[in-house]
Amino acid sequence: MERRIVEFIAALRASGVRISLAESADAFRAVEWLGVTDRETFRLTLRATLVKDAQDFPTFERLFPMFFQNSDPPPLQNILEGLSESEAKMLAEALRAFNLRLREMLERLLEGKPLSSQDFQELDNWFNPSHFTDLRYQNYLARQLENALQFPELRQSIQELVELLQQLGMNRQRVAQIQKALEENRRALQEQIRQFAGQQILQNMAENPPQKGNASLVDRLFQNLTEAETRQLREEVRRMAAALRTRLALRLRRAKDGQFDPKATIRANLQHGSIPIELRHRDHTLKPKLVILCDLSTSMRYCVEFFLTFISMVRDQIRKSHSFAYIDHLEYISPDFERMAPNQVIQQVLRRMPPGYYNTDLGNALESFAAGYMDLLDHRTILIVLGDGRNNFNPPREDLFQKMAKRARTCVWLNPDPLALWGTGDSDMPRYLPFCDLAFQVSNLRQLSDAVDHLLCHPVRGG
Amino acid sequence: MTHFTSPNMLKDSLLNQKYLASDELATVVYLSLQLEKPILAEGPAGVGKTELAKVLANAMGRELIRLQCYEGLDETKALYEWEYAKQLLYTQLLREKLSQTLSDVSTLREAADRLEKEEDVFFSMRFLLQRPLLKAILSEKPVVLLIDEIDRADAEFEAFLLEVLSDFQVSIPELGTLKAVHMPVVVLTSNNTRELSEALKRRCLYLYIDYPTLEQELQVIRLKVPELSPKLARQAVELVQRLRTMDLRKSPSVSETLDWAKALVALNASALDQQTLETTLSVLLKHEADLQRARQQFFARPSRDQRSETDSFPSAPWRN
Structure with missing residues (x-):
């Protein structure tokens, strides 16, 4: 039986559930307490000790009967x-x-x-x-x-x-x-x-457990990723995002200890007879607000998914984020994130707005943004555009983009195309570029994570 | 150690506290008591995560110590704090005694040395303001510690909490290390507004509490609001369950169902007719958009003219 449980844990790990050694040890201790006689109790015992994320429950439920069922073959009748x-x-x-x-x-x-x-x-x-x-x-x-x-x-x-x-x-x-x-x-x-x-x-x-920490994948171009590699990379994104979050939290913490605030100090120390025991500081760094425009056309899919995963993992370090997706028109997709993981959201959105051939129209998307959501942009907002800036020769509407960039504190463009290709063919990148405070090339995960890091940890003031 | 010998016994004892526990919940809680591991309860708001800690404390006859997490919560609010004001006050009042003690010394150095010997008077438990975590650790009697909505606290607080949860001891520089007298039973709750760290999850047993099934919810209502007539209770629960399948901004939770049931009793309602619904639906749905959506769904005029009674609404399975 013990062997079987170990095999089960290995299979869960192979299916992408993270189980540490401590957790598998817990599972064994728990099974000792409750035994294996009652199958239902046994299932709950293993689940409570091994699976720590409701999203992994389906995997567990699918694998469990394959390992722990009366392995007798189904009944056959002798005719x-x-x-x-x-x-x-x-x-x-x-x-x-x-x-x-x-x-x-x-x-x-x-x-x-x-x-x-x-x-x-x-x-x-x-x-x-x-x-x-x-x-x-x-x-x-x-x-x-x-x-x-x-x-x-x-x-x-x-x-x-x-x-x-x-x-x-x-x-x-x-x-x-x-x-x-x-x-x-x-x-x-x-x-x-x-x-x-x-x-x-x-x-x-x-x-054959999947290869972990595949460094070369981080440098692989997004458009060359296979489905299996994407799944490995998702894990990597989570790890990177966790690290990023710690850095962000530290930054905010240090920022709090920034400038001395005499007024608040006097007020706080009235209870101590005005002896300055507690010092108060101004928090001068506020959590950023984000407005994100994502091009969801086929070439951009993984890039957008990984980026949104980053953002949703560090959402406690962000005041508010509004995400929009566009292909030929614009859609507000933030509400979807409340219920689903980023990769599910993207699939869901793609079902609503199927990608066609060469129908990306950023100009149109900018128009609907300017008509409906301009008030989201203010002096604290970072406007982020994820897109290749390829408009299929539709009007680029850079005038609208200029207005938006002006309202936002910072305007950042993330483009998966290599720099040399910006402006070639139907790329309108050079037209948008003058209004961006920052532009990054993000053709692989390493570049993307560097860009996100730069964006959130070293915010720049637009000018 | 605990007086529960099986998950079923735990379940019954929670039922005595009017808490309906599923098999899963009973198993996980039982295990956490046996393995002395914290429980991490996740799930939508209002399904009884916090309530679990309360009834568990009652069932075990223990005191409940609650730490409500929020953004910016730090060690001084969660663990301990020196009570500066009291220290100052004491120094003022004891000034005379102090000068007496120091009266026969000649040099400043000697005075400082003597003062140093008395230092521990000022850094003693007397001046230590115990916050929930320290209270749970120092409590003479075993307690249940509820750490509510841990997902609202910052990541660094989570890291700090790890240290406390793993061995239940704290070091206070002025006093030394304080170790827990009894292992508290710890319940952490999270609404999953952000991802918790792997390290924290690893130390806990995981319990996901979802919305109950129709029968379970009905049982909860019978337990908590026995005054409501069985027929009406069933209709009410059916309606709530149907609301949950709709795409709403905030689905009604069990606690809202209970509020609604109480409201129905208070209004002396005998049937779920349009009028009653109109007046009480706001107990269930807390967003104007949701309310309108529900009204559209339930009060839409039917195209068929089978409707004879004007009060009961069409297309509803719980028609009287």
């Missing part, structure tokens, strides 16, 4: 037992019509014999499923295994067998019974295969 002698004869005759492999499979179904570990061993040798390291491939792998066992043909054969039996003159009701039992057995076998596939994948996951 042959209930047959009379004449019926058995008819069946044997009908079976002769099939080739050897199919006959074997049909007989297995009739006898209700589950796949043995030997059978699975054989399948394993054919397939070598060791390169599947993601549970999403479970159904795919299961289907592959079924194909190898000729399940599609088997389905056909059951039909044919039934027809043959009818032709041989077996009782109609009896035939229907056999057909039903055969189908049920087939489904049970499929379930067994599916479980096997899942367990194979879990084992692979436990044996």
Whole structure:
């Protein structure tokens, strides 16, 4: 059992749940107290000690039954037992019509014999499923295994067998019974295969944990990232954001001890007979307010997601942030962040506003911002634009951008294009650039995190 | 150590305090008592996270010490503070005694030395203002410590809290190290407005309290507001559950359901008709936009003319 729990923890880790050694030790201590006899209590015990984030509950719930269930194969029924002698004869005759492999499979179904570990061993040798390291491939792998066992043909054969039996003159009701039992057995076998596939994948996951702290990924261009790499990077973003938050908090803390405030000191020390025991300081750094405009077109997706993750992780160091997304029009997306993680929000927003081909229109987005949200910008706001500034030759409306930049304290542009490409083709970057106080190239995570760091830790006053 | 021998026993004893605990909650709380680990309770506002600490204290017959977190909370507000004013006052009053003590010394150095010997009078427990954390540590009797809304405190306070939670001792430079007499039972609550640090989560058992199911919520109402008629209670809970599925700025929580139930009793309502709803819906929904949305949903005139009674509203499953 202990081994099983360790494997379970390894699989959870492989699926992206963070579990420390201390937590797995806790799990064992907790299991000692409550035992493993009651499955439900056992599940809750493991969940309370291992999973510390409600977002990871679904992963836990998906993996738990795969590790801790009565590992008996699903029940199969033996059809042959209930047959009379004449019926058995008819069946044997009908079976002769099939080739050897199919006959074997049909007989297995009739006898209700589950796949043995030997059978699975054989399948394993054919397939070598060791390169599947993601549970999403479970159904795919299961289907592959079924194909190898000729399940599609088997389905056909059951039909044919039934027809043959009818032709041989077996009782109609009896035939229907056999057909039903055969189908049920087939489904049970499929379930067994599916479980096997899942367990194979879990084992692979436990044996090949994903590479951690992949430094080269941090320098990989956003547009060259694969889905799997993105998931690794999300972890990295969280780590970087946590570090950033500590730095920000320190900055604010130091800033509080900045300038001496005589008035407040006198007031505070009245209770001590005006002996200045407590000194008061002015806080001269206020938490920034952010207004963020994000280009959500396909090329910008990851860049925006990572940036918004940074911002939402450090939201306690920010007074307020308003996020907008645009492709061809502008949408206010801040309310979505209250309920969902940034990557979910982006998927949700993309569902509402599907990206088309070459339809980015920043000019239009700026127009709707100027019409509806201009009051969000004031002398404390940092205006951040995340976009490649490629307008598909639509009017750039840099006049509006100038107005916005003027109202904001600082205006920052983050552009994933290399500097050399700014201004080439449909890029309107040079037109916006004069109104920005800062502009960064953010084509990979390292540049992005440097930019965010610079933005929040060393705010500049616009001028 | 504790007098609970199983999660079920804990559950019953919480039920005696009129707190309906799910299996999950009972298991986690039981484990935390056995393993002496803090509980981190997360979930939407108003589902009974804070209440859990209160009833747990009652059920165990312990005192509850509460630390409400807010932005800018620091050690002096959470742990201890020297009571300067009292120290000053004492120095003033004891001035005579002081000069007596120092009367026979000749040099300034000698006076300072003598004063140093008496120093611990001024830095003693007498002048130490105990804040919740220190109170919990020094308490003679075992206590329940509730650290409410930890997500509102700053990150650095969280780091400081880690130190206290891991071994329940504090060092006060003037007094030395103070160690807990009894391990307090610690409940931390969070509304998840920001991500808590991994280190803090690691030290706690995690409990997620979600909105209850219909039956659970009904049971809570029966426990807390037994005066409400069963039929009306069911209708009310059904309506609340339906409101939660709507896209509202603030979904009604259990505490709001309870308030509403009490309001219905106070108004002597016999059915959930349009009039009653109109007047009491503001107990459930706290945003004007939400209210309007709910009204639109519930009071929309139907296109079909099956409507005969004018009071009960259409398309509602809880029609009388």
